[in-house]
Amino acid sequence: MVLRLSELLRTTLEHGAADLVPLERDLEFVRGYLDLEKMRLNGRLGLRWKIENGTGEVLVPQLILQPLVENAIVDGVSCSREVGWVEIGARRTGNSIELRIGNNVGGKSPGGMGVGSKNTEARLKFLYAEEHQFSFEVDKNQAATAKLVFPAM
Amino acid sequence: VILEGGGQRLTNVPHRIECRRETMRVLIVDDEPLARAALASALAERTDVGGVDSANDGEEAMGKLQKQPYDLVLLDIRMPELWGIELLDQMGREKLPAVVFVTPHHEHAVKAVEKHGADYVLKPFSNDPIHAALDVAIHRTIAERLAKLTELLPRLRSLNKKPERIAVKSKGRIFFVDPSEVSTVESEGNYVLLRQATGTFLLRGSISALADKLAPYGFVRIHRSVLVNAAWVEEIHPWATGEYVLQVKAGKEYTVSRKYKENLKGLAGMWIGAEAFSAAG
Numbered sequence: 001m002v003l004r005l006s007e008l009l010r011t012t013l014e015h016g017a018a019d020l021v022p023l024e025r026d027l028e029f030v031r032g033y034l035d036l037e038k039m040r041l042n043g044r045l046g047l048r049w050k051i052e053n054g055t056g057e058v059l060v061p062q063l064i065l066q067p068l069v070e071n072a073i074v075d076g077v078s079c080s081r082e083v084g085w086v087e088i089g090a091r092r093t094g095n096s097i098e099l100r101i102g103n104n105v106g107g108k109s110p111g112g113m114g115v116g117s118k119n120t121e122a123r124l125k126f127l128y129a130e131e132h133q134f135s136f137e138v139d140k141n142q143a144a145t146a147k148l149v150f151p152a153m
Numbered sequence: 154v155i156l157e158g159g160g161q162r163l164t165n166v167p168h169r170i171e172c173r174r175e176t177m178r179v180l181i182v183d184d185e186p187l188a189r190a191a192l193a194s195a196l197a198e199r200t201d202v203g204g205v206d207s208a209n210d211g212e213e214a215m216g217k218l219q220k221q222p223y224d225l226v227l228l229d230i231r232m233p234e235l236w237g238i239e240l241l242d243q244m245g246r247e248k249l250p251a252v253v254f255v256t257p258h259h260e261h262a263v264k265a266v267e268k269h270g271a272d273y274v275l276k277p278f279s280n281d282p283i284h285a286a287l288d289v290a291i292h293r294t295i296a297e298r299l300a301k302l303t304e305l306l307p308r309l310r311s312l313n314k315k316p317e318r319i320a321v322k323s324k325g326r327i328f329f330v331d332p333s334e335v336s337t338v339e340s341e342g343n344y345v346l347l348r349q350a351t352g353t354f355l356l357r358g359s360i361s362a363l364a365d366k367l368a369p370y371g372f373v374r375i376h377r378s379v380l381v382n383a384a385w386v387e388e389i390h391p392w393a394t395g396e397y398v399l400q401v402k403a404g405k406e407y408t409v410s411r412k413y414k415e416n417l418k419g420l421a422g423m424w425i426g427a428e429a430f431s432a433a434g
Contacts, residue, residue, distance in 0.1 A: 017328055018352020059346070059353050095342075126324060127355055153341040153355075 004035050019127060020153070023090055023097070024056035030065045030088065037073055041084075045077050050089035050100075058090075058097045059153045061123055068101040068120060068146050076103035076144065097152035102145040105138060117146065124150055176203025177224035182214040183207070183255060184229070192227055192255070195283045218250075225251045225290060251290040317370070321347070323356040330354065332370040336385040336404050338363055340378040350403055373419045375399060375409040383420045 038045050069086060077084025087102040117136060124132040132150040139145075179202055181192045189207045196202045206223075208214035218226075318329045330347060339346045340360040347354040364374050372380040381401060388400040397409040397417065409417060418424075 017354075018349060019355040020346070020353040059355075062352055151342060151344070153344065153346060 004032055007032055019061060020059035021062040022056060023051075023058050023060045023099075026060055026062060026065050027051065027056075027088075027090075029063065030069055033066050033069065034086075041073075041077060044083050045073070046083055046085035048085060048087040050087060050091075052089075052091040055090045055092060055097060055152075058092070060097065060099070060150075061127055064120065064123065064148070065099065065101065068117070068148075071117065071146070072101050072103035072144070076105055092152055093149065095152060096149050099148040100145055102143055105142040105144050120146075120148070124148065176201055178204045178206070178222070179225045179227065180214065180217060180223040180250075181205065181207040181227045182211070182229060183227070184209050188229070188255070192283070195280050196287075198280070199284070199287070223250045225253065225287070227253050227255050229255045253286050253290045319366075319370070321354065321356065323354070323358075328354070332367065332372075332382070333384065335372075336382055336401050337407070338367065338372065338380040348404065373416045375407060375413050375416060377410065377412070379407050381407060386420055389417065389420070 034045070034047060065088065069088065072086045073084075077086065084104050087100070089098075089100040089102070091098050117134075121134050124134055128150045132148070134149075135147045137145055137147075179196055181189050181196075183189050183192070193205050193207065196205050206217055208217055214226075217223075317333070318331050320327050320329055330349070334349050334351075335347050336350065337346075337348045338360060339348065343357060345356040345358055345360050345363060347356065360378060360380065364372070364380055367380060371383045373383050374380050381399060385402045385404070386399050387402050390398045390400065390406075392398060396411065397414065399407045399409060401407060
């Protein structure tokens with residue numbers, strides 16, 4: 001566990017100031033983070049990966065996924081007594097890339113846009129000005145989805 | 154005889170310097186008051202030192218050196234600032250006093266200075282080395298000093314050179330990039346990507362403006378939308394179609410468009426066994 005944690009820390013240090021990294025690298029980081037969460041949640045976390053082929057090389061803002069995944073876990077899995085799930089998806093749509101982070105909503109009503117989400121919005125706006133979308137919704141089946149769309153480079 | 158008080162010019166260079174009777178005028182150039190005081194007190198112990206002045210920076214030192222001659226300059230070659238070395242460089246050769254470098258504990262500086270036999274004193278000071286260095290410096294001939302300094306200057310200069318970096322203003326902030334770490338610069342729509350092994354910077358603007366600015370750093374334009382850092386190119390693959398594909402270290406492959414084929418010459422200083430290519434137009 002300590003090893004995992006140290007890997008995560010190292011990644012955040014190594015990336016430094018750069019804006020963008022290949023999606024594959026950000027996913028690696030998220031996988032490391034999720035390994036830790038799995039240990040913490042003791043098997044109550046189910047993961048679904050829907051990463052379209054060929055999206056791994058697309059550049060995304062570095063560490064863009066982790067706060068959203070963390071949100072998904074905090075709002076969803078951890079406040080539920082059941083087994084929760086988190087779904088992470090990426091696909092190309094025209095010249096853009098779409099990232100989705102979904103989760104089942106736990107006991108309480110969804111918090112909506114937390115501080116983390118506001119940061120995400122601000123980062124996307126900073127990097128891509130108006131050429132981005134960021135949305136958050138909860139459907140009838142109590143599944144919440146954060147969706148990010150921005151130019152695929 | 155070394156520059157007796159009056160400021161006689163040392164035009165006939167290979168003079169032995171003998172200071173048995175005459176006392177020396179010494180200029181301390183250092184921006185730290187404590188360092189100046191320490192050096193001055195060491196100098197005060199010497200019978201061969203007649204006068205000590207000090208200067209806080211290069212400009213002040215230059216002014217003093219122009220006004221009157223000194224026999225010896227104790228010069229701080231502080232690392233981040235060049236002025237110590239600039240000062241030496243600007244000093245007229247015929248007025249060249251003996252110079253003892255005063256260096257902080259900076260391994261590289263010390264090594265270079267040691268290697269080339271310049272006289273130096275390490276900070277923080279202890280008196281014995283100061284006196285030893287002064288003794289040697291004073292008894293060097295002008296010719297020896299000149300030869301030593303001429304050899305030393307470019308090395309010190311390169312030693313002092315900070316890793317080259319470029320400042321980039323983008324989206325309301327300014328960040329710094331070491332151009333040697335940038336593998337390629339690519340334009341993507343309204344954006345320009347500065348790719349590094351550790352990540353990519355995203356800028357707004359056109360690649361053409363950058364192409365000229367980055368050319369001195371070894372960036373070669375190979376496509377309307379791509380500049381490559383020559384140092385990062387690992388291989389060139391000629392295609393049967395007459396196009397070329399560049400393989401960039403730890404990265405992607407880039408096609409060289411016909412229009413920029415000529416620029417490939419800039420990737421190397423010499424071509425062996427590729428005459429046809431290097432002559433390609």
